[in-house]
Amino acid sequence: MSRRALIGFAGGGLAAIGVAAAGGFAAGRERAGQTASGQHAGATTTYPFTGTHQAGIVTPAQDRMYIAAFDLTTTSRDELVALLRTWTAMAARLTQGHPAGPFGPASGPYDAPPDDTGEAADLPPAGLTITFGFGRSLFVGTPAPDGTPGVDRFGLAHRLPGGLVELPHFPKDTLDPARSDGDLVVQACADDPQVAVHAIRNLSRAAFGTAAIRWTQLGYGRTSSTSTAQATPRNLFGFKDGTANLKAEEPAAVEEHVWVPAADATADASDPGTDSAWMTGGSYLVARRIRMVIETWDRTSLREQETLIGRTKGEGAPLSGGTELTEPDLAATGRGDAPLIAATSHVRLAHPSTNNGVRMLRRGYNFTDGNDSLGRLDAGLFFIAYVRDPRTHYIPMQTTLSRDDALMEYLLHTGSGLFAVPPGLPAELLTADGSPRTGPDAPYVGQALFA
Amino acid sequence: MPRSALSAAACAALVLPFAAGCVANTPASTSAAGSGAVTVDSSATACTLSAATAPSGTLTFSVTNSGTDVTEFYVLAADGLRVVAEVENLGPGLTRDLVVQARPGTYVTQCKPGMVGEGIRSDFTVTDSGTTVGPTGDTATQLAEAEESYVSYVKDQVGTLISGTQEFAAAYVAGDDATARDLYAATRLHWERIEPVAESFGDLDPFLDLREADLEAGQAWTGWHLIEKDLWAPAADANGGVAYTPLTQTQREAAAAGLVANTQAVVDAVNAPGFTFEAFQIANGAKALLDEVATGKITGEEEIWSHTDLWDVQANLDGARVAFEVLRDVADAADPELVKTLDARFTDLAALVSAQGSAETGFTSYDALSTDQVKQIAAAVDAVSEPLSRLTATVTSAS
Secondary structure (H helix, E strand, O other), X not given: OOHHHOOHHHOOOEEEEEEEEOOOOOHHHOOOOOOOOOOOOOOOOOOOOOOOOOOOOOOOOOOEXXXXXXXXXXXOHHHHHHHHHHHHHHXXXXXXXXXXXXXXXXXXXXXXXXXXXXOOOOOOOOOOEEEEEEEHHHHHOOOOOOOOOOOOOOOOHHHOOOOOXXXXXXXXXXXXXXXXXXXXXXXEEEOOHHHHHHXXXXXXXXXXXXXXXXXXXXXXXXXXXXXXXXXXXXXXXXXXOOOOOOOOOOHHHXXXXXXXXXXXXXXXXXXXXXOOHHHOOOEEEEEXXXXXXXXXXXXXOHHHHHHHHOEOOOOOOEOOOOOOOXXXXXXXXXXXXXXXXXXXXXXXXXOHHHOOOOOOEEOOEEEEEEEOOOOOEEEEEEEEEEEOOHHHHOHHHHHHHHHHXXXXXXXXXXXXXXXXXXXXXXXXXXXXXXXEOOOOOOOOOOHHHHO | OHHHHOOHHXXXXXXXXXXXXXXXXXXXXXXXXXXXXXXXXXXXXXXXXXXXXXXXXXXXXXXXXXXXXXXXXXXXXXOOXXXXXXXXXEOOOOEEEEEEXXXXXXXXXXXXXXXXXXXXXXXXXXXXXXXXXXXXXXXXXHHHHHHHHHHHHHHHHHHHHHHHHHHHHHHHHOOOHHHHHHHHHHHHHHHHHOHHHHHOOOOHHHHHHOOHHHOOXXXXXXXXXXXXXXXXXXXXXXXXXXXXXXXXXXXXXXXXXXXXXXXXXXHHHHHOOOOOOOHHHHHHHHHHHHHHHHHHHOOOOOOOOOOOHHHXXXXXXXXXXXXXXXXXXXXXXXXXXXXXXXXXXXXXXXXXXXXXXXOOOEEOOHHHOOHHHHXXXXXXXXXXXXXXXXXXXXXXXXX
């Protein structure tokens, strides 16, 4: 670097604070006006960042996901709030196709690192959504292996919502603590993996000194459809996944099974001193890293595969007959009065009628993390579900599946997390020109929790 | 004050006070009148500004070179001589922003196509918008003191380094491996504190500090880590599957002599008349030291045979801290929040490292650290490095 570039020493009335290349993010990353209408998502799609609920839940599932869990390295409540404020403003920008910071990747003071890392410049917004959630440890810390209770670092224990329980040990769980839990979670979904990774990278950069990444997972090939406008995708077993998933087009069912109602806060209040009203309109995110034993599965006969799942591999129709969208007839029997849909089949055990009528909104993705030391694919399904209450909508079903589902022979649950996802951001977050407000009065994600 | 120049990461640490700086639009959309954006077209024969006046505060000159030669753009003081801000080396067709904090007054702007001659000048007026601009005070003096103070520190460190290196080399040549092993990390401490300085002398750093993994095919290996491997001879399975061959006495003598000679060359260079450091080099050096920690030390790669990485971490931290301290007053005037953040995070990192020992009593061997401990230190290093990466811009913007 030439010393002549340093004009700051000169003093005087003007002081250079940097020389910057002109131009911000490419114009191509501007909003294309398309919103969450359930229409086919194009590369230029943007979804609104503000709304009653956070985006990235009933939003039509994008093709790619990058999710990251963070541990707070601070014990300062103010620093935690400052991080959430920063993340909120950054996410508001990023999801609308703008750079993470006000200058962008190729502008701003020449002697400072750019405020956006730049790898998403020139790329369209790709329908990016960013969804934030809080882990149980944020409220009550992490208990020691000997059962010693954790530490409430942020004075939040009395705000712990009833649904944010410690998940039980499910049969056959082989969980890796380094792939499980965390104080905060950020789910970034987009139709371009680079856009999703860019978002997490910039958010984690802003978190240095306040929070550190605990685990991340890159997912591809959405394995669920969250809108009737979407075709049912396939998981790595080659089967359609998510046929009976909750869809955005079923508002009453989504209301019943996904969003936390005000009544739940009232119920929590029966526990003296508990105030979980901040979760009203939010949801719970269940994350499970499910490794599939691919090689063994691929050597399994088609008959066996279909029996294990309870659906046909080609069409995805229930073995009781019909087409993909035909409701499974769990009572139907065939030769020797054996059920057409086996007692231990995945479809039967996961069906709402087997689970007190509860449904969940699934948002899972396939993953492939290279291979293990034996040369076998380290691949599977990163299961994500949004539910109104894990105690009724996830734990009973997973207990049944882990214990009885014949498919478990081909599955290993290696990571796990449960997070409380607060409701959406009010429109007042945004100024008239659509850029986020960042002053002390600006709304931020999870604000009601800290009120 | 250069607050609006702070990055998004700045907003992370400093959300409340810097809120206003975080809502700015991308530069492409800040061309509205009154926002302090002035376009400058520098052609072969003309220097056209979109405005001849602007309100005081943050001013952005967006300079486009529409000529065919390299050009420069200057903002000069009213006397037309003193340069207060400039864009240099702007190639044909390029546009670059010059972001300045402008106080009310009269200035002269100047384009210099071809970078020679008197250039094309015109007057420029900054009107008083009521905005307070920049810190006042004796920044130039502070910077001069910082530079002098840092040079003294470097001279002090290399002085200790050379005597320690001579002692270490003598023990090694004499075959007193136990003493050499004892001296190794404690001597390198003085090297690691000032390594970016040594890096500025070209070849000396690789001669002294190259790791085996960084060798090119056929390259001769010299320096500290060659001797390290010989002193902590690895078993075959840690040596690519082949038994380690200890250096011969002749090889030992050559390695030791080279180490001393190259270290002496660093000492000579630092003590040469006119050796100086400018503030931006000090600030960049501080960041470079922590980058060293983040990329090589915290991974245990630097001291792969001796596992004395924590000594290096401590030394890099010391060096970065000193560089920050000598710039503290200047940085504090420009951006007190940045200094506050750096103070807190340096303290956190120091506490984590000192929990594992000290330079006086020795440190935990790297291979005895748990994954969690390594991760904690790594997170603390990131926590310092991110704000530290803004120190150069903050210091060079101080007026």
